[in-house]
Amino acid sequence: MNDIQAFIFDVFGTVVDWRTTIVEELRVQGDRCGASTINWDEFAGDWRSAFWVATNEIAAGGSGPGSIDALHRKLLDTMLESEKWADLGKLWDDEHRTILTMAWHRLRAFPDSSKGLHALKKSKIIAVLSNGNMRSLIDLAKHSNLPWDAVLSTELFDTYKPNPKVYRGAAYHLSLEPRQCAMVAAHVFDVKSAASNGMKTVYVRRGEDPLSMEVKSKKDGGEFDLVVDSIEEIAGLFAQ
Amino acid sequence: MNDIQAFIFDVFGTVVDWRTTIVEELRVQGDRCGASTINWDEFAGDWRSAFWVATNEIAAGGSGPGSIDALHRKLLDTMLESEKWADLGKLWDDEHRTILTMAWHRLRAFPDSSKGLHALKKSKIIAVLSNGNMRSLIDLAKHSNLPWDAVLSTELFDTYKPNPKVYRGAAYHLSLEPRQCAMVAAHVFDVKSAASNGMKTVYVRRGEDPLSMEVKSKKDGGEFDLVVDSIEEIAGLFAQ
Numbered sequence: 001m002n003d004i005q006a007f008i009f010d011v012f013g014t015v016v017d018w019r020t021t022i023v024e025e026l027r028v029q030g031d032r033c034g035a036s037t038i039n040w041d042e043f044a045g046d047w048r049s050a051f052w053v054a055t056n057e058i059a060a061g062g063s064g065p066g067s068i069d070a071l072h073r074k075l076l077d078t079m080l081e082s083e084k085w086a087d088l089g090k091l092w093d094d095e096h097r098t099i100l101t102m103a104w105h106r107l108r109a110f111p112d113s114s115k116g117l118h119a120l121k122k123s124k125i126i127a128v129l130s131n132g133n134m135r136s137l138i139d140l141a142k143h144s145n146l147p148w149d150a151v152l153s154t155e156l157f158d159t160y161k162p163n164p165k166v167y168r169g170a171a172y173h174l175s176l177e178p179r180q181c182a183m184v185a186a187h188v189f190d191v192k193s194a195a196s197n198g199m200k201t202v203y204v205r206r207g208e209d210p211l212s213m214e215v216k217s218k219k220d221g222g223e224f225d226l227v228v229d230s231i232e233e234i235a236g237l238f239a240q
Numbered sequence: 241m242n243d244i245q246a247f248i249f250d251v252f253g254t255v256v257d258w259r260t261t262i263v264e265e266l267r268v269q270g271d272r273c274g275a276s277t278i279n280w281d282e283f284a285g286d287w288r289s290a291f292w293v294a295t296n297e298i299a300a301g302g303s304g305p306g307s308i309d310a311l312h313r314k315l316l317d318t319m320l321e322s323e324k325w326a327d328l329g330k331l332w333d334d335e336h337r338t339i340l341t342m343a344w345h346r347l348r349a350f351p352d353s354s355k356g357l358h359a360l361k362k363s364k365i366i367a368v369l370s371n372g373n374m375r376s377l378i379d380l381a382k383h384s385n386l387p388w389d390a391v392l393s394t395e396l397f398d399t400y401k402p403n404p405k406v407y408r409g410a411a412y413h414l415s416l417e418p419r420q421c422a423m424v425a426a427h428v429f430d431v432k433s434a435a436s437n438g439m440k441t442v443y444v445r446r447g448e449d450p451l452s453m454e455v456k457s458k459k460d461g462g463e464f465d466l467v468v469d470s471i472e473e474i475a476g477l478f479a480q
Binding site for chain 2: 067069125133134135138141142147149150151153155156173174175176
C-alpha cells in the first residue's frame, strides 16, 4: 500500500449518508400532503434498489438516462405508478417529485468525512468516482466541505459503475497506474470491480452491505487490502 | 451578469504565471549543462507558440497527442531538432527534457489567484476548463491552493480549446445553461469562443495578448461583459 498516490472515493453511502437524508426529505414531502403512515425507510430502500438495477444494466451496455437526475426521476415516477406505492403517486405532483429528485444533491456527509478528507489531502490525491452527475457531486462537496482534488462522474465516461472504463479512465486521468490508486467504497461490488481493474482496495464499513461486518482485510484472511470504519481511519494511516 | 452561477477559468496565463516559471526552469536546466547564453524568454515563447499552433489544429479536427504532457514533449523535441535550437538539442538528453515537460505541472499562481478563488467560491461554482490534462491541473491546484469545485480538462471531451464541444460540455456537466456561466481567461480567443457558445465573458488582463490593454468591456464600447486586472477583482464584484 506504500505506493498509493491517489485515493478514489465512492460517494453515496461511503462519504455521504444518503439514507438518513432521503428518509427525512421523504417524510417532509409526505407530511406536506398528509401521507404520514408510510414506511419511509422501505420507500427509500426501494428507490435505491431500483437505482442499482438500472445502473447495473446501463454499465453492462444497456441504454438509459445518462444523468443521475434524469434516472432518479424516472425511477421515482415508475415506483409511484406501481401497485405498491400508487396511493402516494396520486398525492405527489411534479413539484414534490422534483424536490425529491434533487434531494440527492443535498445529502449530509458522515461525521468523519470532511475532517478525514482534509487530512488525507495533505499527502495524497483525493478524487471522487461516482455515478452521480458532476453537478450533484459539486453540490454535495460544497454542502459538506469535501475538498476533492478532482471530481469524476462516471457520466464523463458515458456509463456507470461497475463498467471497467470508469476505473481505468480515472487512473488514466490521474496519470497513474491502477496499482497506484486505491478505490474506497462501502459497497463490496465497487471495490471488487476496482481490484479486477488493478486498483488497491479500501472497504469502509457503513452498513451499506447487509453483511458488511463480515468483510475482512487480506491480513485477516479476506480479500481487501484494507477494511476500515471511517475516512478518518484512512487518514490516520496515510496522512503525513 | 446577475444570473451567473459558475465561473469557468482558463488556467495557463490566467490563473498561473506560466512564463516566469518556465523561463526559470529553462535557465536551471541550461546552467546544468553550461548553456547560459540562451535567450530563455524567446525559447519559452517559441515553445508556447508551437503549443498554440498544435492545439488549434487539433481543436479544428486534426489528430495529435491527447495529453498535454505528450504534446509538450513532442513540441520540445521538434524545437530541439530545429536549426535555431540545435546546439541546445545536443546538450539536453531525455532527463532534461522530461524535467522541462513536467515543469508545466509546477507553475506558480499569480499572487491574487488563490485568495480571489477562495472568496468567489463562497457564493459561486468555480471550475477549471483547460487544455492541461487532469493531473497537471490537479498538481497546479495543490501547488498553489486553488480550491476548484470542479476540474475539467478538455481531454475529457477528446479535443482542445477552442472546439465548441468543450464550452458546451462544461455547461452541461454543471447542469447550467451557457448563459449562467462566465468564461474567465486572459486570452481573447478563449473568451470569444465561449461567447459564441452562449457564455458570459470575463477578460483578465495578464499581458498574455499583445494588445491586452486595449481590450474593453461592453460598457466601454468593447465586446466583453467584464474586463478586470485580477481574480480578486472578480471576487470583489461577485462574492457575497
